Amino acid sequence: GQNIDQPTEMTATEGAIVQINCTYQTSGFNGLFWYQQHAGEAPTFLSYNVLDGLEEKGRFSSFLSRSKGYSYLLLKELQMKDSASYLCAVRGRDSNYQLIWGAGTKLIIKP
Protein backbone atom coordinates (compact mmCIF):
# COMPACT_ATOMS: atom_id res chain seq x y z
CA GLY A 1 0.00 0.00 0.00
CA GLN A 2 0.91 3.64 -0.04
CA ASN A 3 1.62 5.41 3.21
CA ILE A 4 3.00 8.70 4.44
CA ASP A 5 3.92 9.16 8.09
CA GLN A 6 4.61 12.37 9.94
CA PRO A 7 4.31 13.29 13.62
CA THR A 8 0.86 14.44 14.67
CA GLU A 9 1.99 17.42 16.69
CA MET A 10 5.17 19.26 17.64
CA THR A 11 5.90 22.19 19.93
CA ALA A 12 8.76 24.65 19.57
CA THR A 13 9.84 28.01 20.96
CA GLU A 14 9.80 31.30 19.09
CA GLY A 15 13.22 32.00 17.57
CA ALA A 16 14.28 28.36 17.68
CA ILE A 17 14.67 25.72 14.93
CA VAL A 18 12.36 22.78 14.36
CA GLN A 19 12.59 19.78 12.04
CA ILE A 20 9.45 18.01 10.86
CA ASN A 21 10.07 14.52 9.51
CA CYS A 22 8.15 12.64 6.84
CA THR A 23 8.60 9.04 5.76
CA TYR A 24 6.85 7.58 2.78
CA GLN A 25 6.16 4.27 1.09
CA THR A 26 4.63 4.74 -2.33
CA SER A 27 4.34 2.96 -5.66
CA GLY A 28 7.17 4.78 -7.34
CA PHE A 29 8.26 8.32 -6.65
CA ASN A 30 7.91 11.45 -8.71
CA GLY A 31 8.43 14.28 -6.25
CA LEU A 32 7.74 15.30 -2.66
CA PHE A 33 5.98 18.48 -1.61
CA TRP A 34 5.63 20.36 1.65
CA TYR A 35 2.61 22.56 2.25
CA GLN A 36 1.70 24.87 5.14
CA GLN A 37 -1.91 25.11 6.22
CA HIS A 38 -3.36 27.47 8.80
CA ALA A 39 -6.61 26.37 10.39
CA GLY A 40 -9.56 26.91 8.07
CA GLU A 41 -7.36 28.14 5.24
CA ALA A 42 -6.03 26.60 2.04
CA PRO A 43 -2.71 24.74 1.93
CA THR A 44 0.14 26.93 0.72
CA PHE A 45 3.03 25.47 -1.26
CA LEU A 46 6.38 25.59 0.55
CA SER A 47 8.83 23.34 -1.25
CA TYR A 48 9.40 20.62 -3.81
CA ASN A 49 12.09 17.94 -3.86
CA VAL A 50 12.63 15.34 -6.54
CA LEU A 51 16.38 14.75 -6.20
CA ASP A 52 18.27 13.84 -3.05
CA GLY A 53 19.59 16.74 -1.05
CA LEU A 54 18.65 19.97 0.60
CA GLU A 55 16.57 22.74 -0.94
CA GLU A 56 16.81 26.04 0.92
CA LYS A 57 14.28 28.81 0.62
CA GLY A 58 14.68 31.56 3.18
CA ARG A 59 13.86 30.36 6.68
CA PHE A 60 12.53 27.07 5.32
CA SER A 61 14.59 24.16 3.98
CA SER A 62 13.51 20.75 2.78
CA PHE A 63 15.63 17.61 2.54
CA LEU A 64 15.02 14.40 0.62
CA SER A 65 16.58 10.95 0.69
CA ARG A 66 14.89 8.76 -1.90
CA SER A 67 16.76 5.60 -0.84
CA LYS A 68 15.42 6.00 2.70
CA GLY A 69 11.96 7.23 1.72
CA TYR A 70 12.55 10.17 4.00
CA SER A 71 12.18 13.93 3.98
CA TYR A 72 12.27 16.68 6.51
CA LEU A 73 11.18 20.29 6.61
CA LEU A 74 13.45 22.56 8.63
CA LEU A 75 12.09 25.83 9.94
CA LYS A 76 14.56 28.36 11.34
CA GLU A 77 14.07 31.51 13.42
CA LEU A 78 10.58 30.43 14.28
CA GLN A 79 7.88 33.08 14.41
CA MET A 80 4.47 32.89 16.04
CA LYS A 81 2.88 32.99 12.58
CA ASP A 82 4.59 29.67 11.78
CA SER A 83 2.03 27.96 14.01
CA ALA A 84 0.19 25.84 11.46
CA SER A 85 -0.13 22.33 10.11
CA TYR A 86 2.61 21.15 7.77
CA LEU A 87 1.57 18.60 5.18
CA CYS A 88 3.94 16.25 3.38
CA ALA A 89 2.67 15.00 0.01
CA VAL A 90 4.20 12.61 -2.51
CA ARG A 91 3.50 12.19 -6.20
CA GLY A 92 3.77 8.50 -6.95
CA ARG A 93 4.54 7.03 -10.32
CA ASP A 94 1.20 5.27 -10.68
CA SER A 95 -0.53 8.56 -11.26
CA ASN A 96 0.64 11.60 -13.13
CA TYR A 97 -1.58 13.95 -11.23
CA GLN A 98 -2.60 12.76 -7.83
CA LEU A 99 -0.71 13.59 -4.65
CA ILE A 100 -0.65 11.21 -1.70
CA TRP A 101 -1.01 13.30 1.43
CA GLY A 102 0.24 12.79 4.94
CA ALA A 103 -2.08 13.63 7.80
CA GLY A 104 -0.07 16.74 8.61
CA THR A 105 1.98 17.85 11.59
CA LYS A 106 0.45 20.51 13.80
CA LEU A 107 3.24 22.84 14.88
CA ILE A 108 2.65 24.92 18.00
CA ILE A 109 4.99 27.85 18.60
CA LYS A 110 5.32 29.12 22.15
CA PRO A 111 6.76 32.51 23.15
Added chain:
Amino acid sequence: AAGVIQSPRHLIKEKRETATLKCYPIPRHDTVYWYQQGPGQDPQFLISFYEKMQSDKGSIPDRFSAQQFSDYHSELNMSSLELGDSALYFCASSSTPTSGYEQYFGPGTRLTVT
Protein backbone atom coordinates in the same frame (compact mmCIF):
# COMPACT_ATOMS: atom_id res chain seq x y z
CA ALA B 1 -0.46 37.66 -8.81
CA ALA B 2 -3.75 36.02 -9.67
CA GLY B 3 -4.77 33.10 -7.51
CA VAL B 4 -7.28 30.30 -7.72
CA ILE B 5 -10.81 31.59 -7.23
CA GLN B 6 -13.57 29.52 -5.71
CA SER B 7 -17.20 30.34 -5.31
CA PRO B 8 -19.17 30.42 -3.19
CA ARG B 9 -16.94 30.70 -0.12
CA HIS B 10 -19.67 29.43 2.18
CA LEU B 11 -22.69 27.29 1.40
CA ILE B 12 -25.42 25.90 3.60
CA LYS B 13 -27.64 23.17 2.21
CA GLU B 14 -30.14 20.71 3.60
CA LYS B 15 -29.95 16.94 3.28
CA ARG B 16 -30.86 15.59 -0.14
CA GLU B 17 -30.36 18.98 -1.79
CA THR B 18 -27.85 19.66 -4.57
CA ALA B 19 -24.89 22.03 -4.65
CA THR B 20 -22.55 23.32 -7.33
CA LEU B 21 -19.09 24.57 -6.47
CA LYS B 22 -17.08 26.58 -8.96
CA CYS B 23 -13.34 26.92 -9.44
CA TYR B 24 -11.41 29.34 -11.62
CA PRO B 25 -7.75 28.27 -11.96
CA ILE B 26 -4.77 30.55 -12.17
CA PRO B 27 -4.48 31.89 -15.73
CA ARG B 28 -2.58 29.54 -18.04
CA HIS B 29 -2.96 26.65 -15.61
CA ASP B 30 -4.46 23.72 -17.47
CA THR B 31 -4.93 21.21 -14.64
CA VAL B 32 -7.54 21.44 -11.91
CA TYR B 33 -7.86 19.27 -8.80
CA TRP B 34 -10.70 18.95 -6.31
CA TYR B 35 -10.17 18.03 -2.66
CA GLN B 36 -12.44 17.45 0.31
CA GLN B 37 -11.07 18.18 3.76
CA GLY B 38 -12.88 17.34 6.98
CA PRO B 39 -11.91 18.91 10.33
CA GLY B 40 -8.44 17.81 11.40
CA GLN B 41 -7.96 15.65 8.32
CA ASP B 42 -5.63 15.84 5.37
CA PRO B 43 -7.07 16.80 1.99
CA GLN B 44 -8.83 13.88 0.30
CA PHE B 45 -8.34 13.90 -3.44
CA LEU B 46 -11.61 13.71 -5.34
CA ILE B 47 -10.89 14.20 -9.03
CA SER B 48 -8.67 16.09 -11.46
CA PHE B 49 -8.88 17.41 -14.99
CA TYR B 50 -6.24 18.16 -17.57
CA GLU B 51 -7.16 20.04 -20.72
CA LYS B 52 -10.87 19.51 -20.02
CA MET B 53 -10.52 15.75 -19.72
CA GLN B 54 -10.71 13.79 -16.49
CA SER B 55 -7.15 12.84 -15.62
CA ASP B 56 -7.44 11.10 -12.28
CA LYS B 57 -10.22 9.92 -10.01
CA GLY B 58 -9.93 9.59 -6.28
CA SER B 59 -12.50 9.07 -3.58
CA ILE B 60 -15.28 10.99 -5.28
CA PRO B 61 -18.72 9.57 -4.43
CA ASP B 62 -21.02 8.56 -7.28
CA ARG B 63 -23.38 11.32 -6.12
CA PHE B 64 -20.77 13.86 -7.18
CA SER B 65 -19.70 14.79 -10.68
CA ALA B 66 -17.34 17.37 -12.08
CA GLN B 67 -16.19 18.81 -15.34
CA GLN B 68 -13.75 21.30 -16.75
CA PHE B 69 -14.97 23.78 -19.31
CA SER B 70 -13.36 25.33 -22.38
CA ASP B 71 -12.20 28.34 -20.34
CA TYR B 72 -10.57 25.87 -17.89
CA HIS B 73 -12.87 26.66 -15.02
CA SER B 74 -14.29 23.64 -13.28
CA GLU B 75 -17.49 22.82 -11.45
CA LEU B 76 -18.15 20.18 -8.82
CA ASN B 77 -21.78 19.08 -8.75
CA MET B 78 -22.99 17.40 -5.59
CA SER B 79 -26.39 15.74 -5.37
CA SER B 80 -28.38 14.01 -2.63
CA LEU B 81 -26.27 15.77 -0.04
CA GLU B 82 -25.61 13.97 3.21
CA LEU B 83 -24.56 15.30 6.60
CA GLY B 84 -21.14 13.72 6.08
CA ASP B 85 -20.55 15.89 3.04
CA SER B 86 -20.04 18.89 5.33
CA ALA B 87 -16.41 19.86 4.78
CA LEU B 88 -14.04 22.31 3.19
CA TYR B 89 -13.79 21.77 -0.54
CA PHE B 90 -10.59 22.99 -2.11
CA CYS B 91 -9.79 23.44 -5.73
CA ALA B 92 -6.15 23.57 -6.83
CA SER B 93 -4.52 24.23 -10.18
CA SER B 94 -1.15 23.60 -11.75
CA SER B 95 0.43 24.51 -15.05
CA THR B 96 0.89 20.95 -16.31
CA PRO B 97 0.44 17.50 -14.81
CA THR B 98 4.11 16.59 -15.12
CA SER B 99 6.41 16.30 -12.15
CA GLY B 100 7.65 19.45 -10.48
CA TYR B 101 4.55 21.54 -11.03
CA GLU B 102 3.14 22.27 -7.65
CA GLN B 103 -0.53 22.70 -6.98
CA TYR B 104 -1.84 26.08 -5.94
CA PHE B 105 -4.92 25.97 -3.78
CA GLY B 106 -7.93 28.21 -3.77
CA PRO B 107 -9.42 29.56 -0.52
CA GLY B 108 -11.95 26.77 -0.38
CA THR B 109 -15.72 26.49 -0.13
CA ARG B 110 -17.08 25.61 3.29
CA LEU B 111 -20.13 23.41 2.78
CA THR B 112 -22.45 22.81 5.68
CA VAL B 113 -25.22 20.25 5.26
CA THR B 114 -28.00 20.43 7.84
